[in-house]
Amino acid sequence: MELRSMRYFVAVAEAGTVSEAVKRVHVTQPALSRQIRLLERELRVTLFDRREGRLELSAAGRGFLPVVRDVLHRADAATAAAESLAAGRLVHLTIAASPTTLTDVVAPFLATFGPQDPLPTVQESSGPEALDRLRRGADLAIVSQQPPALWSTRTLAVLPLWAYVPRDHPWAGHETVDLDELAGQPLVVLDPTFRPRQLLDQALAEGGQALADPVECGNAQVAQALAAAGRGIAVVSDDPRFDLHGLRITQPGGDHLSITLHAAWDPGHHAAASLSALAERLEIFCRTRYPHP
Template sequence: MEIRTLRYLVAVADLGSVTAAATAVHVTQPSLSRQLRQLERELGVDLFVRDDGRLRLSAAGAEFLPVARSLVVQAEAARNIAAAIAAGRLQRVTIAAPGTTLTDVVAPFLATLEADDPMPAVLEETPASVYATLTLGADLAIGTTPPPDQLAGIALADLPVWAYVPRTHEWAGRGQVPLADLVDRPLLTQDRDYHPRRALDSAVAAARLAYTELHEFGSPEVAQAVAASGRGIAVVSDDPRFDLQPLTIDGPTGPLGISLYAAWQPGHHGAATIGRLAARLAAFCVARYGEQVTPPRRRARRHTATP
């Protein structure tokens, strides 16, 4: 049983005659009639009642028609998907990233996608494991460290790590705070699995400083919530919540920050599409946070896709 023959069956049923169906599917009338008889022999069912050379669906044919129509539609969808894959287009794209990046960067970016963009899905993953998701079904991974050499990728943005204080705090109007002043206060951070904390630790070590008091939280939102209660200063890379005031942190080599990178498999059939999507995400970061987050050109990775 071939999809082509099922398409002939559907055409006869819809158009009401072999002549009209043969014209629609671009075959001769005798050829169409022969192939419909062959289909009946294969199925062991009379699909048509033949009266004076005319065909009309039998009761069995009417019952079989929805199945035939469904198979024809599915076959057409399969051909369209295969053609899209061959052309490097994507119907869906799965983006993996740490939770903060999904919330503050990826989700707002997805709100800008258009109808002809791939349908997005997301995976939340820790920074240490995010690039491994590219072998587990993700199409695009967003991380805070440069991706491995075997992956294609680009540097997306250099984002600040903020010190968050309530608007009633004595530092609220300063705009920035020296690291030496910051470590003298109770700090509310994530654990060392997350790059903002590692960036803070590295800066403190480089400046030969030490924490006076530090509390770890599994959630950056909770760290900000506790800061809003006046129990300390949240040091995270998230966008502000709870009406907190962000301060840049003046470290030993400049403002404290983290870098975001996008990576994908260079052999992915949709690599060009994914590369263009990553470039749009980089442009979105600049539009959202300002030109100062643009990474130096020297950070751009090789293998980037040509738009």
């Protein structure tokens, strides 16, 4: 069984159609269909059920998919290890993180890389998906919840949640706003799948409050744009945009509402020591860029 055939199988399984899968693996549709049929013949099982132009995984296909992903992950890891050994350093680096983290933390950090640093790629992922990417080939994940103990981890930064207002807002001269006072204002918030929204809801619940009728959206920059347009106060963890003024949100007791970033990587990674060093560099970068009061 060839690794190429396995990659074709995974591509079709994830895309659902051969026509979509060919865009990922860059072969012709007839060639891909032929390889899938040959793989089924070699394994003597039906991997896909053909239904109205779509390919749905059969029971055998569903059982086979995680095995193939594991094999491909190990093969990619072996290739990366060989490249790193030949070069004497980590050659390629794949980082999985949320869109906000990629924009405000990862991209500025990568801009500091030199010629001897690995060639980076990024995978836009959120929450548990970023950690799942580690199992599927990513080298480093950056997440906003403490990773499970099976991963090596490093705390990178404690970032404030901001309440963003336009420069002509009555609060534009303030540095902080109490959570209780903020709760009574028109707010623009992210949907509940985002960590900043979860932290906001949790803090309000602890005080016996809840969001009244917020404007919800699925993108932090759009939330700031709506705040700039006067639709409410945006509560996000992003850097400021649209000339907005940010206020730290003070909870009862005096603590600021904040989000903690963690780096995670596989302790069995062939370049685990290099990833640990990169995580340390990223922590220093974050401390400089986002000093915690």
